[in-house]
Amino acid sequence: MSSDNEVLDAITTATQPDQASIDRLHSRLVELSAIEGLLDASYTFMQSPIGELMLVASDAGLVKIAFENENFEQVLVDLSERLGPRMLLAPERLEHVELELMEYFTGARKHFDLALDLSLTGGFRQLVQQHLVQIDYGSTKSYKEVAESVGNPKASRAVGSACATNPLPIVLPCHRVLRSDGSLGGYAGGLPAKRILLDLESAA
Amino acid sequence: MKQPFEHVVAQHAATVLRVCRFVAGPNDADDAWAETFISAMRAYPTLPPEANVQAWLVRIAHNRSIDIVRSRSTHASPSETLPHQDSTIGLPEAQDHEIWISVAQLPPKQRLAIAYHYLGGLPFKEIAEILGGTTESVRKASSDGIKALRASIIKNSAQEVTR
Incomplete structure (x- = not known):
């Protein structure tokens, strides 16, 4: 039996994924799913003077900014009901939003120039x-x-x-x-x- | 209640990559992984909430890996089964695991049974549903495959010593 374990160890070692490969594949999934129109929403997190924020965007634009005290996990689950469950962590798709917010927090920006998706409200x-x-x-x-x-x-x-x-x-x-x-x-x-x-x- | 797809990726990315590496080979594993998750994302909204997500992903990984392996070999000979021998397996320079040579020489059924049972976590019964045949035949294929790998590991390490 112990030699079976030796074989299984060898298999486990040979197929062991490193974090860099997983990250690279994740980025590829974000890219492909966006091209194929499969992404219901993307999200990312950013630090700010008023605590960590979660930013969520659909194809139409920025759809939600959540505060830490709203419980990000709960917000994600709610949004997956309302926008669709195909949501991926994709900071690269929210870079422009994060940049404008950072400019706002440093006092350099007084107006936002962002596409907004108001589908969560009516x-x-x-x-x-x-x-x-x-x-x-x-x-x-x-x-x-x-x-x-x-x-x-x-x-x-x-x-x-x-x-x-x-x-x-x-x-x-x-x-x-x-x-x-x-x-x-x-x-x-x-x-x-x-x-x-x-x-x-x-x-x- | 369905969890955001990101959670599915976070939980299962590594397992699916292991399965793809073992089935499609290290060179084609990334393509197989990406196609598995794209297919999964397409079907995710209609997946029953009580479904076993890992088993579902392993089944998709099986289909996508087989597609890739087939499309790589169609130019040589269109075949309904996985190609035998090491025709589709390349060895990336960085990866010097000698076990890949032995894995490439396994008959397809043995290779897939090992992948889905030991790396994908599927029970033999469910693997039999995917591959056809009886649960017993899958169990035997897996055990024969492990034996074959063990024999070649011993052979290789003996060669190491005599070198």
Whole structure:
């Protein structure tokens, strides 16, 4: 029996994959699946002043920015239900997004120039989220003011939930929406993150 | 609930690569691996959630590896079976595992039975479904293959000593 094990050891050693081969094959899979239209979404992770972020893109554009406290694994599982399960870790497909965000975090970028996929949101929430880009960099509006500017002055609470469910925070700047008394209100990435973004924009 | 395909790749990439190396040979293994995962990705949305993912991938790896091995040998002689002897196996310079020479000399059924059982983790019964024949015949092919490899390892190491 021990000599059978010797044979199996030899087989195991001879076929042993090294990490470099696996990485190379993974990149090839990303490339081929994109060409063949099999990729439902790609994702990557990046470090930022407000913690680690997960970026997810479909063919149509950036579809989700997740904060660490949302539980990345859970977000991936949810997205695989909503966008399709064929998602691959593919930093190379999100390089331009990561670059623009890095420029934003250093104060060098005030507007994003990215294709966005708003398929995770809809209705009044989407209307509000799309409106957010009209709040200038470095300035803020109250939930009430946003409700007024989308033509529904009584909808402050609905504006609040639109901000809370914004799939593309930072890029659609829900951090620029505060309570009427100037207090922070809420933020999916946590209030300290909201504070950091507002400070960053007022300093730049 | 279906996991993101990245998790499937992360969990099974190495196993599938081992199987492809053993079946298609080290030179064609990368192509076989890539085609296996592309085929798997195409079919993934319709894979039943309770399916054994590793067994599913090994079956696909079998089909893709055989396709590649066949297409490499069609120019010489169109054949319904795997080519015998070492016609399709190349030895990359960096890889000096002498066992590849012995693996190349195994009859196809022995080689595939070993690959899918010991590297792919499939039970003999399931391998019999893929290759045809009885569970017993697959078990025997595997055991004969291991014996043949052992004999050639012993022979090679004896040659080492006399050199």
